[in-house]
Amino acid sequence: xxxxxxxxxxxxxxxxxxxxxxxxxxxxxxxxxxxxxxxxxxxxxxxxxxxxxxxxxxxxxxxxxxxxxxxxxxxxxxxxxxxxxxxxxxxxxxxxxxxxxxxxxxxxxxxxxxxxxxxxxxxxxxxxxxxxxxxxxxxxxxxxxxxxxxxxxxxxxxxxxxxxxxxxxxxxxxxxxxxxxxxxxxxx
Numbered sequence: 001x002x003x004x005x006x007x008x009x010x011x012x013x014x015x016x017x018x019x020x021x022x023x024x025x026x027x028x029x030x031x032x033x034x035x036x037x038x039x040x041x042x043x044x045x046x047x048x049x050x051x052x053x054x055x056x057x058x059x060x061x062x063x064x065x066x067x068x069x070x071x072x073x074x075x076x077x078x079x080x081x082x083x084x085x086x087x088x089x090x091x092x093x094x095x096x097x098x099x100x101x102x103x104x105x106x107x108x109x110x111x112x113x114x115x116x117x118x119x120x121x122x123x124x125x126x127x128x129x130x131x132x133x134x135x136x137x138x139x140x141x142x143x144x145x146x147x148x149x150x151x152x153x154x155x156x157x158x159x160x161x162x163x164x165x166x167x168x169x170x171x172x173x174x175x176x177x178x179x180x181x182x183x184x185x186x187x188x
Contacts, residue, residue, distance in 0.1 A: 032087030032188055034114030041082045041132045041145040044160045049074050049148070055085055060147060062095050063155075071155040076100065078147025078160060079116050079130050086114075088186035097127035100184050107182030111142050111168045114186060119173070121181035128178055134162070141165035144175075 043054035049071035050064035058064055059074075060081035066072030072095060079100065080093040093099045101107055101121045111117065111133050120128035131146025143164030150159045166175045173180045 032186070034112070036086035037082055037088075037114040037132060037186070038134045038145075040085045041078075041134060041160075042162065044078075044082075044147075045145060045162055047160045048157065049077075049155055053081070063147065066095050067155070073148050073152070073155050074158075075130050075146050075148040079132055082132055083116075083186045086186070087188075089188055090186075096125065097130040098122065098125040100130045101125075101127055101181070103184050104187045105185070107184055109170045109182055111136050111183045112185060115183040116186075117142065117144055117168075117183055118181050119175070119178040123181075127181070129176065131163070133168075133183065135164070136168065137165055139165075140168055142168035 040054060047053065050059050052058060053060060061077040062072060063074035063077040064071055066074070066077070074095070076093065076097045076099060077095050080090050084090045092103055097118065098121060100116045100118050101123070102125070107118060113133055113136055115133045116130050117133055118127050118130050129146065131144040133142050134145050135143035141164060143162065145160060145162045147160050148155055148158045149161035149163070151157045163175060167173055170180050170182055
């Protein structure tokens, strides 16, 4: 092979090496979807705070160790983890359920699949519970999947549960006899 042919072969190979990553970058990653949120949330039903999650890790953010090395009340850990696994921005969310009331555009009254439903929110920084909306039914009821449900007196024995259908209206809810203060949508 002549020097010219060798140089041309190398240059073409280098060009291909630059084109492929550029094409991959141009296409980007798959966008986050609410279907992903539902799939991820439901894939963890029955799990405890320290169990292996559907992505192969232990627990959900600080669910297993947030109370001085022990499981903490972890409903917000679970909801945040699900949104992050689905590719959404979770900046500003913390292990406190009330952080969802201050996230993104804030609370709204029209539930959408993938939203977080916030219960007993004080309008400032505290809420009793948060769960992921997994279905919005034609009759106005919703279904949800949340962490730290079941026996909530002991975060180490509570689990990820599916609830519903129950009224999706803002106000008093039969869901644990709490008030739905609103819904918050995940952001990219």
